Amino acid sequence: MLHVSMIGCGAIGLGVMELLKSDPEVAFDVVIVPEAHMEAARPLVFSLAPHARVADRLEEQGQQPDLLIECAGHKAIEEHIIPALKRGIPCMVVSIGALSERGLVEKLEAAAREGKTQVQLLSGAIGAIDALSAARVGGLDSVVYTGRKPPGAWKDTPADGLFDLDNLQTATVIFEGTAREAARLYPKNANVAATLSLAGLGLDHTQVRLLADPGVTENVHHVEAKGAFGGFELTMRGKPLAANPKTSALTVFSVVRALGNRAHALSI
Numbered sequence: 001m002l003h004v005s006m007i008g009c010g011a012i013g014l015g016v017m018e019l020l021k022s023d024p025e026v027a028f029d030v031v032i033v034p035e036a037h038m039e040a041a042r043p044l045v046f047s048l049a050p051h052a053r054v055a056d057r058l059e060e061q062g063q064q065p066d067l068l069i070e071c072a073g074h075k076a077i078e079e080h081i082i083p084a085l086k087r088g089i090p091c092m093v094v095s096i097g098a099l100s101e102r103g104l105v106e107k108l109e110a111a112a113r114e115g116k117t118q119v120q121l122l123s124g125a126i127g128a129i130d131a132l133s134a135a136r137v138g139g140l141d142s143v144v145y146t147g148r149k150p151p152g153a154w155k156d157t158p159a160d161g162l163f164d165l166d167n168l169q170t171a172t173v174i175f176e177g178t179a180r181e182a183a184r185l186y187p188k189n190a191n192v193a194a195t196l197s198l199a200g201l202g203l204d205h206t207q208v209r210l211l212a213d214p215g216v217t218e219n220v221h222h223v224e225a226k227g228a229f230g231g232f233e234l235t236m237r238g239k240p241l242a243a244n245p246k247t248s249a250l251t252v253f254s255v256v257r258a259l260g261n262r263a264h265a266l267s268i
């Protein structure tokens with residue numbers, strides 16, 4: 001039985017608990033949410049994981065989880081993941097876009113080294129991360145990522161002021177540049193660009209194009225990579241979660257897979 005503490009009970013966290021509620025090998029013991037939202041979170045958590053405790057942090061004394069998983073956002077990495085790693089608790093992170101902040105990846109690595117443990121960065125909404133990071137071993141020449149989403153998915157981002165999102169008639173490029181700049185301008189839509197960068201050529205050498213496209217209803221991720229290994233092209237058409245259209249459903253499935261791989265006898 002894998003005893004898991006989870007940070008965040010939003011679209012991803014609740015989706016993960018729902019899918020794992022009848023898995024006898026995974027137990028959610030603690031769900032961490034901001035203090036102000038603990039009361040509201042309790043009934044939701046109770047309905048999916050009746051034995052789980054809602055808290056605003058991991059207790060430092062007593063039984064430690066086998067694994068701490070972050071499904072919350074940038075601040076949760078600094079607040080919860082880094083201290084847990086230093087205490088030797090293995091961690092998983094889904095908010096990969098947060099790692100585009102300078103120095104944060106190095107802080108995570110240092111904390112894991114200090115605690116003699118490991119932090120796993122999850123692939124989330126994008127596929128072929130195994131192929132891309134293997135290809136990097138032989139040398140990559142280029143990685144180009146195009147992210148295409150319905151105009152509504154770009155609400156409350158810099159594109160909202162620059163383009164009339166409600167009345168777009170054709171696919172419109174809202175950003176073109178490096179993954180680092182994409183992550184700076186579009187932090188809540190930067191997870192895929194950051195994941196591809198960390199697996200491949202880094203934030204400054206991964207090219208990104210972002211489009212608002214009234215012709216799509218899905219989050220479409222296209223990757224083209226070339227290098228000593230040859231090349232690949234990948235298109236993912238991710239159905240958005242009803243609870244958060246910025247997030248593809250595959251992200252939830254990717255977390256469930258990762259937890260299953262830790263908990264079950266066979267890992268794939």
Ligand SMILES: NC(=O)C1=CN([C@@H]2O[C@H](COP(=O)(O)OP(=O)(O)OC[C@H]3O[C@@H](n4cnc5c(N)ncnc54)[C@H](OP(=O)(O)O)[C@@H]3O)[C@@H](O)[C@H]2O)C=CC1
Binds near residue numbers: 095126189
């Ligand atoms: N790797 C990938 O491919 C993808 C990654 N993501 C990332 O995953 C994360 C979660 O996404 P999603 O579930 O859709 O987002 P939601 O906004 O639906 O949920 C986020 C949850 O985290 C909680 N939370 C926020 N900050 C903290 C904190 N410091 N400590 C504890 N809890 C906190 C929120 O609590 P409250 O509501 O009470 O503030 C909320 O319950 C985001 O960072 C998102 O960018 C998303 C899609 C793809």
Ligand SMILES: O=C([O-])CC(=O)C(=O)O
Binds near residue numbers: 125190248
């Ligand atoms: O499709 C998703 O779930 C999220 C996404 O585009 C991103 O954050 O890069």
